[in-house]
Amino acid sequence: MPITQNKKVIFKDLGLIDYQQAWNEQEQVFHKTVNKKISNRDLPDTAQEQTENHLLVCEHPHVYTLGKSGSENHLLIPENQLADYQATYYKINRGGDITYHGPGQVVVYPILDLDNFFTDIHKYLRFLEEAVIQTLAAFGLQSGRVDGLTGVWVDIHTPNPRKICAMGVRSSRWVVMHGLALNVNTDLSYFGHIVPCGISDKAVTSLEAELKSKQDIEKVKASLVKNIALQFGMEI
Numbered sequence: 001m002p003i004t005q006n007k008k009v010i011f012k013d014l015g016l017i018d019y020q021q022a023w024n025e026q027e028q029v030f031h032k033t034v035n036k037k038i039s040n041r042d043l044p045d046t047a048q049e050q051t052e053n054h055l056l057v058c059e060h061p062h063v064y065t066l067g068k069s070g071s072e073n074h075l076l077i078p079e080n081q082l083a084d085y086q087a088t089y090y091k092i093n094r095g096g097d098i099t100y101h102g103p104g105q106v107v108v109y110p111i112l113d114l115d116n117f118f119t120d121i122h123k124y125l126r127f128l129e130e131a132v133i134q135t136l137a138a139f140g141l142q143s144g145r146v147d148g149l150t151g152v153w154v155d156i157h158t159p160n161p162r163k164i165c166a167m168g169v170r171s172s173r174w175v176v177m178h179g180l181a182l183n184v185n186t187d188l189s190y191f192g193h194i195v196p197c198g199i200s201d202k203a204v205t206s207l208e209a210e211l212k213s214k215q216d217i218e219k220v221k222a223s224l225v226k227n228i229a230l231q232f233g234m235e236i
Contacts (some may be wrong), residue, residue, distance in 0.1 A: 006050040006117045011225065011235045019065065019090060019101065022058055022109065023110040028178040031056050031171075031225055031230035037113065037173050044172045055228070055236070057221055058109075060101040062087035064194060067168055070097035074195040085193070094168035094178040096150070097198030104185030104206070106221050108228065114174040117232055121171055128180050131227040132165045135182075138223050139141075141210050149199070152182075154210060162205035166197055182224065184208065184217045 014022055033051050040048040063077060064087060074097055075089065082089055092156060101107055114124060132152045136143045143164060145155040152165035165182045183206035191204045209214050229236050 002049070005232055006053065007235050009053040009055050009112070009215050009229070009236050010112075011055045011236050012057070014056055016059045016061065016103065016201065019063040019088065021061045022060070022107075023090070023092065025056065025108050025228075026111055026177045030172075030175060030227075031155055033111065033175045035148060037175065042052070051116065053116055053234070054109075054111040055225065055234075056109040057225060058107050058113070059103055059105060059217075060107060062100075062102045062190060064089045064090045064098060064100055065094075066098045067094045067096035068092075069095060070198060071195075074098040074198055075193070076195065077193045084116045085190070085192075087190070092178075096166075096168040097179065098194045099166045099168070100190045100194060101181055102186060102190055104183075104187065104208075104217065106182045106184055106217060107179070108182075108222060108224065109177065109179040110228070111177045112175070112232075114171075114176060119174050121169065121176075124176065125169065127165060127231040128167060128228065129165075130182065131183055131224060131231045134227045134230075135220065135224045136164070138227075139207060139211070139215065139220065141207060149202075151180075153202075156203060160163060160203065162203045163196065164197075164200075164205050164207070164210070173234065181205075182220070184215050184220050203224055 143154045153161040167180045168178045183210045186206045
């Protein structure tokens with residue numbers, strides 16, 4: 001563990017960016033951080049370098065991503081028809097099943113060394129969920145968690161809660177990547193082409209759908225970044 005925890009986080013808004021391009025940037029930062037941790041092990045405490053933390057925020061063009069534990073059967077349209085929907089498809093190295101990203105959705109990729117915060121993946125996910133819950137509350141929408149399911153949901157005390165935020169994470173040596181996708185003004189019809197997160201009996205929703213009006217995505221983004229920073233005690 002570093003001699004002192006580095007709570008500083010380098011923030012970058014990537015705007016609307018191709019999924020592969022954002023994934024490449026994540027991988028580059030992730031491997032740089034992991035490699036620094038490996039090299040630090042062979043150094044005396046006084047010579048070890050602090051690891052960096054990064055927070056990337058963006059939107060993606062229409063894309064489906066399948067996690068390591070997911071089923072390819074959860075993509076409900078043939079891959080050769082994806083172009084008809086202006087969508088792409090990637091099998092990636094996070095946990096979880098299939099999900100959708102697209103315009104109107106705030107995607108956050110924290111690439112953090114959890115040794116700088118706390119070494120607990122479940123706590124990490126709960127903190128991200130809480131940041132989303134606090135953000136939605138600021139816009140007048142009550143949300144929460146569903147037992148046994150990762151992410152953030154609305155109408156959680158009914159038989160049919162609706163998912164508004166999906167999450168997935170990859171971790172190595174306590175360095176994390178991937179993150180969360182919050183539906184703000186998302187075209188929800190795209191979720192109809194998949195079994196979202198492998199869950200067939202739960203609907204998906206968005207802030208726009210719940211509040212019956214288009215939302216200022218930049219304000220949602222700013223609120224979410226602020227709440228993530230508050231949860232983790234980050235210095236952005």
